[in-house]
Amino acid sequence: MWGSALVVRMQEPGNAAAIDALWSGLYPDLKQLARSRLRRSGQNTLLDTTGLVNDAYLRVAGAAALREASPGQFLAYAARTMRSVVIDLARERQALRRGGDLARMTLNTAVVDAVAAEDEPLQIDEALQELAKVEPRLSQVVEMRYFGGFTEAEIGAALGVTERTVRRDWEKARLLLRAMLGP
């Protein structure tokens, strides 16, 4: 639960270097997690795992304003950063597919499913932009859980609401997103 680690570290006094230390500590975990995704994706994987981790690190470390941020703000920023990373990577993969690899492949069920799964973050991202206009908290809960990977407890603490509220928001958001993205 790296979200918990972030909260604890941000609460330590005099933590001007906390963000650098946090992401330095997270780097191996993120890299390993990215590697495991690479293995699961098999030969179709075009992800640059080092790029994924570096993107996340550089984007967070470069935000000087984070040094004044509360734990809740920090988690929200981290989730937004990971959303940005995932969307960028999904777009790159989409562009690569359009560039040729997929064109040479036989389109069977497995390939179609894989493409749909890879494009899903882009669809979720687009739907969340619309949802945020009318339900900003629901959008943030999805961002923190789906893209950031935070637990309900972490999200509740960050947003100042109960875990039950987070669960209800998540279920409501899923209903709405299904309606927005479904057939």
Next chain:
Amino acid sequence: MTSLPCPPAQWTRFSALLDAAMELPEPARRAWIDALAGEDAIVKPWLRRVLAGGQRQDLFFFEKKNQKTFALFGAEP
């Protein structure tokens, strides 16, 4: 292009009624929605569509990808 399941002009009413419907057990929802009257009746079709989508989990890949994303970032599903 995705669009909201209910027009923004009706969203406040729709959202509050969706909250109320989610509190009810599944069998009671249909009758509760059918009984909506007055201005609340306007949002019936959108409520039915959104709540019906919750029963088609096998047709939607949000859950599957959600698990993959959690695995990617190391959190619990």
